Amino acid sequence: xxxxxxxxxxxxxxxxxxxxxxxxxxxxxxxxxxxxxxxxxxxxxxxxxxxxxxxxxxxxxxxxxxxxxxxxxxxxxxxxxxxxxxxxxxxxxxxxxxxxxxxxxxx
Numbered sequence: 001x002x003x004x005x006x007x008x009x010x011x012x013x014x015x016x017x018x019x020x021x022x023x024x025x026x027x028x029x030x031x032x033x034x035x036x037x038x039x040x041x042x043x044x045x046x047x048x049x050x051x052x053x054x055x056x057x058x059x060x061x062x063x064x065x066x067x068x069x070x071x072x073x074x075x076x077x078x079x080x081x082x083x084x085x086x087x088x089x090x091x092x093x094x095x096x097x098x099x100x101x102x103x104x105x106x107x
Contacts, residue, residue: 017061022046023054024086026075030064031083034076 018024022044029035029043037055041048055075058064063082067074077083 014061014063017057017063018086020054022050023058023063026051026054026058027063027077027083027086030075030077031080034067034074036072036074040075 018027025044026040029040035043037048037051040051040055044051055064055066059066062078064075065078067076
């Protein structure tokens, strides 16, 4: 059985998109409920065109979906597992930081 190269390539594109702190913050904000662009702008403290650009990239990669209602766009995570994957990575990073601090304290 060969390696799933196409899957690895898709995963690399997803990871590349998630390498932006604002996009990670958007995922965090969308974990519990859908939000409008204006809600995301207010929570992130960045301009609307910047948030819209991030959302466009995330939509193209299937990270978020959009629901239109009247003149509002509501964004949500396309798959809740995306938030869970981010949590897992954060747990690993927190463990690494704790280990580094312990090593510094012992030194």
